[in-house]
Amino acid sequence: MAKLTSNPSSGHRLDVELADRPYPILINEGLTQSAGPLIRDTLPKAKHAVVISDSALGGLVAGVANSLEAANFRLTRITVPSGETSKSVQQVERLWTDMLADFTDRGSIVVAIGGGVVGDLAGFAAASFARGIPLIQIPTTLLSQVDSSVGGKTGINLPGTKNIVGAFWQPRLVMIDPLTLSTLPQREYASGLAEVAKYGVIMAPDLFSYLEENVESARNKDIGTINHLVAKSCLCKAEVVEEDERETSGRRAILNYGHTFGHAIEAEAGYGTLLHGEAVSIGMNMAAELARLLGRVDEAFCRRQRDLLRGLSLPICADGYDAQVLWEKMQHDKKMQHGSLHFVLPSRIGHVELVAGVEKAHVLDAIAACSS
Amino acid sequence: MAKLTSNPSSGHRLDVELADRPYPILINEGLTQSAGPLIRDTLPKAKHAVVISDSALGGLVAGVANSLEAANFRLTRITVPSGETSKSVQQVERLWTDMLADFTDRGSIVVAIGGGVVGDLAGFAAASFARGIPLIQIPTTLLSQVDSSVGGKTGINLPGTKNIVGAFWQPRLVMIDPLTLSTLPQREYASGLAEVAKYGVIMAPDLFSYLEENVESARNKDIGTINHLVAKSCLCKAEVVEEDERETSGRRAILNYGHTFGHAIEAEAGYGTLLHGEAVSIGMNMAAELARLLGRVDEAFCRRQRDLLRGLSLPICADGYDAQVLWEKMQHDKKMQHGSLHFVLPSRIGHVELVAGVEKAHVLDAIAACSS
Numbered sequence: 190m191a192k193l194t195s196n197p198s199s200g201h202r203l204d205v206e207l208a209d210r211p212y213p214i215l216i217n218e219g220l221t222q223s224a225g226p227l228i229r230d231t232l233p234k235a236k237h238a239v240v241i242s243d244s245a246l247g248g249l250v251a252g253v254a255n256s257l258e259a260a261n262f263r264l265t266r267i268t269v270p271s272g273e274t275s276k277s278v279q280q281v282e283r284l285w286t287d288m289l290a291d292f293t294d295r296g297s298i299v300v301a302i303g304g305g306v307v308g309d310l311a312g313f314a315a316a317s318f319a320r321g322i323p324l325i326q327i328p329t330t331l332l333s334q335v336d337s338s339v340g341g342k343t344g345i346n347l348p349g350t351k352n353i354v355g356a357f358w359q360p361r362l363v364m365i366d367p368l369t370l371s372t373l374p375q376r377e378y379a380s381g382l383a384e385v386a387k388y389g390v391i392m393a394p395d396l397f398s399y400l401e402e403n404v405e406s407a408r409n410k411d412i413g414t415i416n417h418l419v420a421k422s423c424l425c426k427a428e429v430v431e432e433d434e435r436e437t438s439g440r441r442a443i444l445n446y447g448h449t450f451g452h453a454i455e456a457e458a459g460y461g462t463l464l465h466g467e468a469v470s471i472g473m474n475m476a477a478e479l480a481r482l483l484g485r486v487d488e489a490f491c492r493r494q495r496d497l498l499r500g501l502s503l504p505i506c507a508d509g510y511d512a513q514v515l516w517e518k519m520q521h522d523k524k525m526q527h528g529s530l531h532f533v534l535p536s537r538i539g540h541v542e543l544v545a546g547v548e549k550a551h552v553l554d555a556i557a558a559c560s561s
Numbered sequence: 562m563a564k565l566t567s568n569p570s571s572g573h574r575l576d577v578e579l580a581d582r583p584y585p586i587l588i589n590e591g592l593t594q595s596a597g598p599l600i601r602d603t604l605p606k607a608k609h610a611v612v613i614s615d616s617a618l619g620g621l622v623a624g625v626a627n628s629l630e631a632a633n634f635r636l637t638r639i640t641v642p643s644g645e646t647s648k649s650v651q652q653v654e655r656l657w658t659d660m661l662a663d664f665t666d667r668g669s670i671v672v673a674i675g676g677g678v679v680g681d682l683a684g685f686a687a688a689s690f691a692r693g694i695p696l697i698q699i700p701t702t703l704l705s706q707v708d709s710s711v712g713g714k715t716g717i718n719l720p721g722t723k724n725i726v727g728a729f730w731q732p733r734l735v736m737i738d739p740l741t742l743s744t745l746p747q748r749e750y751a752s753g754l755a756e757v758a759k760y761g762v763i764m765a766p767d768l769f770s771y772l773e774e775n776v777e778s779a780r781n782k783d784i785g786t787i788n789h790l791v792a793k794s795c796l797c798k799a800e801v802v803e804e805d806e807r808e809t810s811g812r813r814a815i816l817n818y819g820h821t822f823g824h825a826i827e828a829e830a831g832y833g834t835l836l837h838g839e840a841v842s843i844g845m846n847m848a849a850e851l852a853r854l855l856g857r858v859d860e861a862f863c864r865r866q867r868d869l870l871r872g873l874s875l876p877i878c879a880d881g882y883d884a885q886v887l888w889e890k891m892q893h894d895k896k897m898q899h900g901s902l903h904f905v906l907p908s909r910i911g912h913v914e915l916v917a918g919v920e921k922a923h924v925l926d927a928i929a930a931c932s933s
Binding site for chain 2: 278282285286289313316317318319320321342344347349350353354355356357435436
């Protein structure tokens, strides 16, 4: 089982226990300044580090690179344009080619610095170069810190389908420095808070209450609050992933709370119009309304979740979407899974269930209830 | 440990025991006619099979496809041009795209039919599509039957470097039908025999003696002889791979006997001029000569290996290569591994050792001894 230890000076350390190999997630302010020695401790024999970073990041990457050089790593630096379109075959081919040209081999490691796009893309490059070389993740957005840094999913998109090519490739170390969030645009930051709230609803009532009691400091990027939220979120995700590492038992499905609606909204809006967390926030509200229509929760539950999401500056309503179109989009997603449409629905704060066979009329009503 | 069981009617069955998941290699004539039911038994819930085959194969693929359809698999058929150039980013992208277009998902499997090129390429597509779907290998060349069907290596080339992108992805079932070799060109067939002889030298004196005693029937594609050679070769490789699945302990290096010289010869000849097994055969002869120069084996050993290789219609001499150029090529390979140049050298039939620090003069002499 994942184990979280906390210490006033060294911050949080979460040990993720997976079948293959356990790895730690370290969470502390200023941590990236010690990237070199920490990575050297993790991989004493590595000779060469390929630092793959979001092109929008400047000083942070230089700091990590200097620290790696001081720890005796030969360096290759590659930047990736910001945005989802970088998760492409063309970009991963460019990474492979650049890595090969600079003599990357099985004595090398990949250090990914950025949000989910860089983590997924660089992670897949690490998973597939020389049949897999060690990966270090330094996520720099709240969303990637609480979501993609745990679980080992790496990958790229094909036109029309996200994450369809990739690998499960667990990092050897994840370093989370909440100071990296200081320059993150507020809207992107809030988008990450949606996933934190999600963990609260699906499995962690204490996390949900903590968020309610600290809405203000969460919204204002208070370092102590972020440390706590990130550590608890990673612990939640680690617990689920440990039970279902390769997404075979169905347990991992609860992480999709708010996502069935959310994906449909995101796709209809056009990717990039709504941020992922914003679509999830609206989707969580719709899922709660659907649960209420089915008698699984009461109006008080819906209000409580709505109040929290709104307090975190997240949208809870979808403007101008046709419920029928969203329904069809969900059907299409279902078809892509060769399966039936399931919803992850809450029964109380801290508990959700997988529900099949929901009637279309109820789904349309739930969407309508969340349209402004 | 790998277990080989044999039965007059059902042929050979080799159970390969790997950390993750054991899988069987079935070896029998006419086996491909039962592909559907055998694959159905292995993967009872799979709904859809993507059959990826060498474009030069006709009737065999149709037979497997019909058998799969009769076993209730929806089918997608994709062919790949013959030859090493198909192990490219472009081809794997085409596979991913075609698979996606025909609704491949986690309820699908990949069935690879062909030689090493198709096995490696389709294997990587299976490893990376939807983060990994089940793979069935039906190798149709002797080389792929005795070599690439065991070990789980999949991958593609980048310009100038073979197999640099890929994954370890173990098949769920390997089906080897010696009848598929009947149409294989004699030269390609003999190339596979080089790897069989290699297993004899590195670890299986009984296999080496069997080859000596059955040179004629081996060369003439006698079905019973092939069955035995393939089963014993796969057993050898499985034993090595089980000890060193991810090529981390160094044990797997013994499989490179004849390959240090062989790769240099292959590269200098230009890929495709010499077949892989032909280069390995010459490389084995050079390695034996080098071992003799170092006092590790006597001339009788070299003669015995030479006689067998010649008896199998394999070349043992390199014409017109500059020893100095081959040496430099080996140095370059060494540099690519961030390591020192090791040779796998025999001490007797059935035993080899990893030897470092060999002097250049001895290597040049060994090459010269094998030049006609």
